[in-house]
Amino acid sequence: MSQTPFTIQRAAVIGAGTMGRGIVMCLANAGVPVQWVDNNPQMLEQALASVADTYAHSVRQGRIDQAEADARLARVTAAADYAAIREVDLVIEAVYENLELKQKIFRELDGLLKPEAILASNTSALDIDAIAAATRRPQQVLGLHFFSPAHIMKLLEIVRGAQTLPVVLEAALGLGKRMGKVSVVSGNCHGFIGNRMLRPYVLEARKMLLEGAYPYQVDAVLQGFGFAMGPFRMYDVVGIDLEWRARQLAGIGQDAPEVQVDNRLCELGRFGQKSGNGYYHYEPGSRQAEHDVEVDALVLKVSEELGFQRREISPEEILERCLLALVNEGAKILQEGIAESAHDIDLVYLNGYGFPADKGGPMAWADQQGLADIHQRLLALETKQGDQWNPARLIGELAAVGKGFADR
Ligand code: NAD
Numbered sequence: 001m002s003q004t005p006f007t008i009q010r011a012a013v014i015g016a017g018t019m020g021r022g023i024v025m026c027l028a029n030a031g032v033p034v035q036w037v038d039n040n041p042q043m044l045e046q047a048l049a050s051v052a053d054t055y056a057h058s059v060r061q062g063r064i065d066q067a068e069a070d071a072r073l074a075r076v077t078a079a080a081d082y083a084a085i086r087e088v089d090l091v092i093e094a095v096y097e098n099l100e101l102k103q104k105i106f107r108e109l110d111g112l113l114k115p116e117a118i119l120a121s122n123t124s125a126l127d128i129d130a131i132a133a134a135t136r137r138p139q140q141v142l143g144l145h146f147f148s149p150a151h152i153m154k155l156l157e158i159v160r161g162a163q164t165l166p167v168v169l170e171a172a173l174g175l176g177k178r179m180g181k182v183s184v185v186s187g188n189c190h191g192f193i194g195n196r197m198l199r200p201y202v203l204e205a206r207k208m209l210l211e212g213a214y215p216y217q218v219d220a221v222l223q224g225f226g227f228a229m230g231p232f233r234m235y236d237v238v239g240i241d242l243e244w245r246a247r248q249l250a251g252i253g254q255d256a257p258e259v260q261v262d263n264r265l266c267e268l269g270r271f272g273q274k275s276g277n278g279y280y281h282y283e284p285g286s287r288q289a290e291h292d293v294e295v296d297a298l299v300l301k302v303s304e305e306l307g308f309q310r311r312e313i314s315p316e317e318i319l320e321r322c323l324l325a326l327v328n329e330g331a332k333i334l335q336e337g338i339a340e341s342a343h344d345i346d347l348v349y350l351n352g353y354g355f356p357a358d359k360g361g362p363m364a365w366a367d368q369q370g371l372a373d374i375h376q377r378l379l380a381l382e383t384k385q386g387d388q389w390n391p392a393r394l395i396g397e398l399a400a401v402g403k404g405f406a407d408r
Contacts, residue, residue: 006116006171008032012085014105015094016040016047019122022150023092025051028075029151030178035079035088044078051076054151086112090175092144094122097246102126103134110135118168120144125191128161138163142172145192147352148238155352156181157192182351187338194348196333197362200325200388205231206258208318210303212310214296215279221318226356231322232279233289234354236272240265240279260302265295324378324389327366331392334363334405342367342405367404375399 009032013024016038024047027034038044055069064072079085091109095101106119113119119141121131132141143159156179158172169185176183186192191199205218219230229237244266247253254263265271265278272278273287280289303310330345339345346361359365366374375395382389398404 006089006118006167008089008118008171008175010088011035011090011092012037012079012088013092013094014038014109015096015122016044017094018148019094019146019150021047021050022148022152023094023122023146024076025054025072025151026146026179026181027092028072030175030180031075032175032178033075033077035077035085037079037082037085048076048078082108082112087114088117090118090120090171092120092122094146097124097126099126099130102131106131106141107134110137116140118142118171120172122146125195127190128159128188129163132161132163139165140168142168143186143188143192144172145186145194147194153352154180154182155194155348156183157194157348157352158183158185159188159192160185161188182347184344184347185340186344186348187336189333189336189338193333193339193345194352196338197326197329197345197349198353200329201322202231202235203258204321204325205318206261208313208321209261209299210257210306210308211313212303212308213313213318214299216291216296217313217315218318218322221315222322224315225319225323226359228354235262236278236280236282236289239272239274241271257306260306261299264298264302270295320377321381323362323365324374324381326362327374328378328389328392328395330363330366331394331405334408335392335394342408363405367406371395371399371404372402 011027011032012035013020014037016036024034024036036044038047052073055073058064059066059069085091091113093102093105095105102121102123109119117140119135119137121128121143122145123143124145128141128143132138135141138161141161142164143157145157145159147153147155156176158169158176160169173183184193189196208218209215215232219233222230240262244262247259253259269275270277273282276282276284277292279295281292282288282290333339333345334342342363345363349355349361350357355361375391378389378391378395398408
């Protein structure tokens with residue numbers, strides 16, 4: 001591929017599930033003709049109908065006129081196989097989260113597509129370099145991590161592989177702009193910026209359920225701080241079963257104490273909003289999360305069975321542990337060069353994870369507290385709760401010279 005700027009004129013999407021549908025609309029809305037492939041023809045047919053429905057709904061709502069809806073829909077065509085998409089400039093893959101499957105698809109596409117075409121994966125966490133290694137064009141492979149629902153959520157994480165060319169990143173950034181996204185470039189690590197930080201944050205929330213808190217209390221504290229949703233409401237929206245099934249498939253992580261509440265909920269078919277029950281109850285057709293005493297009873301039972309001596313967890317402790325878990329991981333991401341700036345991390349959390357806008361993002365919030373203060377608070381947690389709170393090296397270094405993440 002030459003080093004000259006490259007504009008994506010035609011694209012293809014592989015996978016017509018939740019994410020594929022939103023991504024196809026992002027492209028079509030930005031004026032990019034898109035061909036759509038799914039190995040399940042019924043799924044593709046349903047997905048085309050659902051895109052048409054979404055546009056019809058937008059017309060009824062007065063957001064776009066009929067001519068615009070027709071033009072957008074006309075840009076979306078079903079493709080029978082990979083051979084039919086050989087002329088596109090970009091393919092975005094959004095099939096199941098499975099490395100071998102993604103590698104197989106990338107290998108096949110690599111053999112068929114024109115040499116300058118870019119191959120992107122919408123994986124939430126998998127290794128982009130391992131996907132790129134299945135091709136002979138790793139310099140033209142990258143992650144394009146959209147958030148659900150992809151046609152609505154503003155954030156786009158653009159994941160740079162070890163060999164991704166700058167010109168390929170620029171093409172992706174250009175496309176992000178045309179789609180009206182807030183694009184943030186991330187290095188390649190498990191979960192990239194957003195989902196990597198989410199792990200320790202959710203881990204603290206889950207641990208506190210076992211130690212004495214209830215889901216509604218944890219969510220109330222974080223929503224009180226200004227988050228659009230607390231972690232348990234978020235799991236209900238995403239589907240508690242996704243991680244449960246992934247743990248089952250991988251055969252790891254299912255015995256960890258902190259996922260036992262999730263496991264029990266899933267065994268009861270309480271997958272979240274989509275099944276009417278999860279951490280909360282939902283009346284048919286409603287997205288209103290209602291406190292469910294059965295869930296409190298289940299949390300109590302699981303923690304007692306695991307031998308926890310429950311104690312009162314204060315709102316201050318809930319906030320401290322969840323926020324400091326985010327900040328400490330964010331600092332590691334920054335010191336490793338996965339994120340280019342603290343501001344980028346904040347953009348990810350503001351636009352993809354419902355962090356309160358008035359606090360400026362987790363890193364800006366930490367700067368407002370003062371990093372010397374954050375450092376002390378992490379050390380205090382480390383003394384009480386162990387090594388997982390060991391402060392990121394960068395926090396100590398910046399605190400020592402009176403600087404913040406933003407000064408770096
Ligand atoms: P999904 O299960 O809704 O859809 C997957 C689609 O891929 C299905 O339509 C299936 O028929 C199709 N498919 C499977 N194998 C195929 C193949 N060999 N060729 C063509 N099509 C094939 O999945 P999803 O939730 O849309 O997730 C897709 C990807 O996006 C995953 O990597 C996931 O981790 C990632 N992701 C999901 C979310 C989310 O909230 N759902 C958010 C960000 C990223």
